[in-house]
Amino acid sequence: MMRLLFVFFFLCSCATRNNVLNQYREKLQNGLAHKSQRTHILFLVDGLSYTVMKQQLKNGSLPNIKTFFLAPGQVLRKAHAVFPSLTFTNIAGILKEKPVHQTNAIGNKIVYNNRRINFESLDDRQNFTEIMRANNIFTRLNQKNYLTASFDYGLAADASLSSELDFQSAYAASQSDYRYIDLKKNDALKLLLSTTKTNQWPEFIFVHLVGYDFLSHRFGPQSAETLSYLKTIDSDLADTLNLLKKTESEHQVISILSADHGFSLNAKNYVDIGQLVKKTAPGAVVINESRMASLYYEKPSSTGELDTLTKKLIKQKGIELIAYKKSGQIKLQTHGRSFTYQELNQECVGGGVKISTENFTDICSTQLPESIKNMFYPFFIENLASYFSNPHWPDVVIIPNADTTFTNVGRGFHGGPTADETITPLLMRNAKIPQDVIIPNWQLLNFIN
Ligand SMILES: [Zn+2]
Missing domain, CATH: 3.40.720.10 (Alkaline Phosphatase, subunit A)
Incomplete structure (x- = not known):
């Protein structure tokens, strides 16, 4: 044999x-x-x-x-x-x-x-x-x-x-x-x-x-x-x-x-994102991708509800940034800093999407000035603009602190920005x-x- x-x-x-x-x-x-x-x-x-x-x-x-x-x-x-x-x-x-x-x-x-x-x-x-x-x-x-x-x-x-x-x-x-x-x-x-x-x-x-x-x-x-x-x-x-x-x-x-x-x-601290969402923002399907998580709610939430939820989530231990999209408007919140932009639902030649920010109307996400493109993390605003323009975009995105992960198995993690x-x-x-x-x-x- x-x-x-x-x-x-x-x-x-x-x-x-x-x-x-x-x-x-x-x-x-x-x-x-x-x-x-x-x-x-x-x-x-x-x-x-x-x-x-x-x-x-x-x-x-x-x-x-x-x-x-x-x-x-x-x-x-x-x-x-x-x-x-x-x-x-x-x-x-x-x-x-x-x-x-x-x-x-x-x-x-x-x-x-x-x-x-x-x-x-x-x-x-x-x-x-x-x-x-x-x-x-x-x-x-x-x-x-x-x-x-x-x-x-x-x-x-x-x-x-x-x-x-x-x-x-x-x-x-x-x-x-x-x-x-x-x-x-x-x-x-x-x-x-x-x-x-x-x-x-x-x-x-x-x-x-x-x-x-x-x-x-x-x-x-x-x-x-x-x-x-x-x-x-x-x-x-x-x-x-x-x-x-x-x-x-x-x-x-x-x-x-x-x-x-x-x-x-350097991610070594663990946060149980399932429990955290259950406690602070219940009712969502949580997609845990280790160094980021996305939430999908069955019922559409209003901008007010999402605002309240964001304020709650950002206060939780180990959480660094929350982003959500409502009516084509994307809001990002960290500790003490926020940024908002509007999707214009138009593709740009060369791969980006058109957005408007406080200082720029009708600009391609790939053509943003460095100060905006790299806000929070390298290429983050450019990347996020594309991410939220996908037809399957989630209601909320959660990013943990740079030293934190949502996975407690193994020693190496990625998915974050x-x-x-x-x-x-x-x-x-x-x-x-x-x-x-x-x-x-x-x-x-x-x-x-
Ligand atoms: Zn890979």
């Missing part, structure tokens, strides 16, 4: 490693593999903040990434996540190339047609694929007859080539063997690149590395275990990066390394990033055409 099992797993292992390559060969045989102009490859390191990346590059822990992406004189650049700083929200934005009010993915958990959907659960994961389908970068490039590849089973809607559901990776995840999952993606990618002609490589390749995020949740984003894993990612990527570098004389390759969001680096959660690293090889610009991550792939 053991021997049979061993043979089964061995066959399984080969099958999954070869899977993308086999799909590729099939396309080639059917005349469906088109010549590529150039290849764009995005390595998305889930959960890696700019702060951590900068430290680790500085202390020499990432020699392969550094050599590949940072020629002398080049510096690590920044991108920014949308709000909330969650995986599904930000990956939906990156792959759909759209801000959060156009993606329908305003959280890892959303309330949709009065039903709670949790994209992190296997049961609801299909809903995410449906949200992604027919409208993402894979779709856009497929329409031009380009080949695309996704090395993530769950994030591959419309990709021409993709990793298949892999039982061993699921088992590895249940055993917390995250390296197995990342390594398998990397091995399958290496196999594809090393056995195919460079001028027939896919036009776009998406590689989603998940181990750093899983370990950050469990041990903390700056724990010895997590940082050591980041080193492992660097050494595991060495061969792949060398392979990309070696082909540059015959084929143009633009490589990008970034993240979907970061982690809070602080710089460590919002500002992500951005490295590019063979492409120039405009200087002094911190782009929102949903614009990361816009340049591919």
Whole structure:
């Protein structure tokens, strides 16, 4: 029996490693593999903040990434996540190339047609694929007859080539063997690149590395275990990066390394948000996303009621900011500071939404002066304007203090608006990033055409 099992797993292992390559060969045989102009490859390191990346590059822990992406004189650049700083929200934005009010993915958990959907659960994961389908970068490039590849089973809607559901990776995840999952993606990618002609490589390749995020949740984003894993990612990527570098004389390759969001680096206090809302603002469905929570009330509340509720909530221990929307007006309240703006229900060219504030009438959220755009937290007003313009917006948003989280499991938390959660690293090889610009991550792939 053991021997049979061993043979089964061995066959399984080969099958999954070869899977993308086999799909590729099939396309080639059917005349469906088109010549590529150039290849764009995005390595998305889930959960890696700019702060951590900068430290680790500085202390020499990432020699392969550094050599590949940072020629002398080049510096690590920044991108920014949308709000909330969650995986599904930000990956939906990156792959759909759209801000959060156009993606329908305003959280890892959303309330949709009065039903709670949790994209992190296997049961609801299909809903995410449906949200992604027919409208993402894979779709856009497929329409031009380009080949695309996704090395993530769950994030591959419309990709021409993709990793298949892999039982061993699921088992590895249940055993917390995250390296197995990342390594398998990397091995399958290496196999594809090393056995195919460079001028027939896919036009776009998406590689989603998940181990750093899983370990950050469990041990903390700056724990010895997590940082050591980041080193492992660097050494595991060495061969792949060398392979990309070696082909540059015959084929143009633009490589990008970034993240979907970061982690809070100092959240350690816990507030039971369910209890707190029950006590102070009862009757709401509470969506707890760890470093933020949103409330959905069944009955519409009046502005007066929401004002009273906000005043109560902001006085609670561990709470830093409350925002609510009523009749298109968004009110933000912290301790001793408030800000109000009006939605104008109009899109702006380039992705923002039109709003009016006390000093500006009819301005795009992306064009706000720095003093307003970055009020309270980096890019917060820009991000919040987009968030509240989504058709599934909640009645109230609650942000805990920077050192506080609404989750009491694990040691790493994100979802909130602080710089460590919002500002992500951005490295590019063979492409120039405009200087002094911190782009929102949903614009990361816009340049591919
Ligand atoms: Zn993530």
